[in-house]
Amino acid sequence: MGANDMIIWTPLASGIYSKKSVYFEAANAEPITTPKLQRVGALPLREILQRRGLLADTVTCSHCGEAETAAHVFLHCRFTKRIWKALLLSNPTDPDTLDSFKQATANSGMICLPPSGVIQPSNHLRSPTAIDQEAVICQTDGAWKPKNGDMDFGWIFLDSTGQTLEQGSSTEPYVASALMAETITIREALLQARMLHYSKICIRSDNHVLIKALNSKQRPVEIYGLTLDIETLSSQQFFFIPRSLNNSAD
C-alpha cells in the first residue's frame, strides 16, 4: 500500500521525539557560530558576512529583501513582527518602538507567559478502555515458522453477543518475524472486514507488543509500513487478550 517516509528524531535510539531530550541536547550542544565569530561576539548576519568579505553579493533578508541587519532580523522584518505579535508577553511590545535588539532584551516588562506553544493531548498513547458496542469484534492469530518464514494465520469476526459472523484463514511465505506475522494477520483481517462492509472493527490479539504499538502510534521500524496500512483501513480499536481467550481465531 506504499508507506510514506518516516521522520526520525536522531538524538534518541527509539527515533521518537521527546521534550526532555531537547533540553538535554540543548544543554550539551556545541555553539552554532564559528570560533572566530564567537571571539568578535557577532552573529553571522548577511550584512556582517558581506562586510568581512565572506559573502560576495546578496546582503538582503530572505523573507522580505531588505538589508539583513541585527535590528531587521530581530525587530523590523515583517516575518519577525508576526512572531512578536504571537508572543505571550506580560507587557506586549511593539518592535517598531525599538531601535536595537539590545534595547529589546533590556525592556524590563518582557516576561514570557505560560503556556507558550500548543500541548498535544496524549490520549492516543492510552489503550481504549471500552469496546464500541457497534463495532464488529475481530480476533486474530498468526503462527510463524522461523525456519522458513512461512506463516499460517486466521481471523474470526464476532458480533457484540459473541456470535460468529465470518471467519477465515490463509498462509504467507517469506515473513521475517513473529511480530511481522501478527501484523500481516491484522492487516489481512481488516482487508476482509472492508470487503464485508464492516465500518467499525474492534481488534483483539494476544500479541502485547503489537497491540501496544498500534495504540501508541509508536511504530517499530520493522512493521512501520504495515501499521500505516492498518491505520488507513476502517475505524479500529485494538485490545490485548490473553492467549487462553484467543482460541477461536487459531
Ligand SMILES: [Zn+2]
Ligand atoms: Zn526581512
